Amino acid sequence: MDSMNKCLRAIPKVDECIARVQCIEAVTAPGSIIKSAIQDVITVQRKSILASSNCEPLLDEEWMNLFVAEIERRMTPHLKRIFNGTGIVIHTNLGRSILSEKMTDQLVQAGGYYSNLEFNLQTGKRGSRYSLVEDIICDLTGAEAALVVNNNAAAVLISLDTLAEGREVIVSRGQLVEIGGAFRIPDVMDKSGAKLVEVGATNRTHLHDYEDAITENTAMLLRVHTSNFRIIGFTSEVPAEEMVELARSKGLTTMEDLGSGSLIDFSRYGFPKEPTVQEIVSAGVDVVTFSGDKLLGGPQAGIIVGNRSIIDRIKKNPLNRALRIDKFTLAALESVLREYYDIDQALQNIPTLRMITTSAQVVKKRAQSLLRRIKSKLIQDCVLQLIPTLSKVGGGAMPEFNMQSWALQFQPLKMKIVELERGLRQLKTPVIGRIENDCLLLDVRTIQDREVGQLAALLIQFFESEV
Numbered sequence: 001m002d003s004m005n006k007c008l009r010a011i012p013k014v015d016e017c018i019a020r021v022q023c024i025e026a027v028t029a030p031g032s033i034i035k036s037a038i039q040d041v042i043t044v045q046r047k048s049i050l051a052s053s054n055c056e057p058l059l060d061e062e063w064m065n066l067f068v069a070e071i072e073r074r075m076t077p078h079l080k081r082i083f084n085g086t087g088i089v090i091h092t093n094l095g096r097s098i099l100s101e102k103m104t105d106q107l108v109q110a111g112g113y114y115s116n117l118e119f120n121l122q123t124g125k126r127g128s129r130y131s132l133v134e135d136i137i138c139d140l141t142g143a144e145a146a147l148v149v150n151n152n153a154a155a156v157l158i159s160l161d162t163l164a165e166g167r168e169v170i171v172s173r174g175q176l177v178e179i180g181g182a183f184r185i186p187d188v189m190d191k192s193g194a195k196l197v198e199v200g201a202t203n204r205t206h207l208h209d210y211e212d213a214i215t216e217n218t219a220m221l222l223r224v225h226t227s228n229f230r231i232i233g234f235t236s237e238v239p240a241e242e243m244v245e246l247a248r249s250k251g252l253t254t255m256e257d258l259g260s261g262s263l264i265d266f267s268r269y270g271f272p273k274e275p276t277v278q279e280i281v282s283a284g285v286d287v288v289t290f291s292g293d294k295l296l297g298g299p300q301a302g303i304i305v306g307n308r309s310i311i312d313r314i315k316k317n318p319l320n321r322a323l324r325i326d327k328f329t330l331a332a333l334e335s336v337l338r339e340y341y342d343i344d345q346a347l348q349n350i351p352t353l354r355m356i357t358t359s360a361q362v363v364k365k366r367a368q369s370l371l372r373r374i375k376s377k378l379i380q381d382c383v384l385q386l387i388p389t390l391s392k393v394g395g396g397a398m399p400e401f402n403m404q405s406w407a408l409q410f411q412p413l414k415m416k417i418v419e420l421e422r423g424l425r426q427l428k429t430p431v432i433g434r435i436e437n438d439c440l441l442l443d444v445r446t447i448q449d450r451e452v453g454q455l456a457a458l459l460i461q462f463f464e465s466e467v
């Protein structure tokens with residue numbers, strides 16, 4: 001009891017703390033942040049004093065350190081750059097696709113200066129923001145027209161709302177997917193006012209299943225890429241061409257939600273076959289939607305391509321105004337799309353594509369370079385080893401496919417594995433790995449060459465500060 005009262009009496013006064021902290025040269029935070037940080041630190045300390053049976057009053061210096069640490073925490077941006085050591089290239093929680101320097105330069109230009117976002121420089125009149133990328137998308141996909149909205153979920157929503165509101169949309173049971181973040185086709189369909197008609201069995205759907213379900217109220221036949229799961233074994237889905245033929249004979253619209261949607265045929269590089277946007281467009285599907293930040297490797301966006309008269313109707317939907325993309329998206333998207341005019345260039349210059357197609361040997365070289373930089377410094381703290389591992393594409397693309405990769409394996413000698421994981425996660429620039437067999441792995445496939453030096457320095461600093 002005595003020790004508790006002693007501790008409580010030793011809690012400093014807020015006003016005095018503020019004055020003292022403001023004298024510290026390194027603290028440049030606004031007064032309001034200093035004040036609330038100090039108040040919070042004191043509240044937390046008071047609680048912990050009341051909860052403890054035996055406490056020692058903090059020294060002046062210890063209080064100051066707590067205040068400064070809390071102020072610093074509040075002054076650092078919440079959205080932080082991190083090192084992705086998970087080996088998952090398109091990691092939705094870690095920001096999906098990242099942009100090259102060339103692409104971020106475009107963002108900086110678009111953000112820091114006025115632009116011709118909706119101003120036609122030829123006529124001097126109002127222009128359309130979509131026209132800045134529509135031609136390029138059409139060039140690359142072979143589609144007649146294109147529109148870009150906020151993300152692929154929005155693309156599906158506005159397309160269904162425009163083309164099937166109050167009417168029936170037929171979907172195969174095997175394609176009624178839920179992808180991350182609670183995007184479920186039946187729910188989106190509900191919001192759009194379209195009525196879902198499920199056909200076939202989970203593993204097999206035939207053309208006659210669609211045919212039998214068509215009524216006078218049917219608006220559309222919809223195909224959905226199953227993205228993050230696969231049904232294997234005795235399965236069957238109707239090819240796009242056959243569905244298009246059936247729909248045309250009945251005067252119906254066809255749509256495909258491609259999900260990741262690639263412009264490159266990855267099977268040419270030893271990956272599983274995923275349909276390309278061009279293939280689906282040339283099969284005659286009227287509307288095709290896909291993401292900007294999955295396999296395309298660009299910013300968050302939903303790209304809608306297809307038949308001109310249909311895209312025109314979607315453009316006029318009032319929802320389009322609510323789902324419209326901003327100039328940052330356009331700047332980055334145009335920059336990414338331009339890379340696709342030369343496929344070899346795209347594979348090199350688009351970070352997502354480069355990381356996916358980098359050979360295991362090249363990843364190993366990079367991992368060796370990281371190991372070389374830290375090995376002698378960390379010898380007391382960790383058993384370090386390079387080990388082969390498997391990385392994933394992520395983003396719902398090729399879910400069952402593993403890429404051979406290399407990881408740096410940390411077996412800490414002076415702390416628990418969960419402490420190491422947490423410690424790295426809470427660094428100023430967090431390092432995110434994964435725990436496997438009581439070791440922490442950093443898969444180097446998702447670490448860029450330009451990050452190796454910085455990561456090495458950060459790791460060395462972390463272990464030095466721990467001992």
Ligand SMILES: *Cc1c(COP(=O)(O)O)cnc(C)c1O
Nearest residue numbers: 151152153225227259260291396
């Ligand atoms: C990822 C995905 C979506 C959602 O795309 P976002 O760009 O994340 O909105 C929709 N449908 C499928 C099949 C997907 O894979």
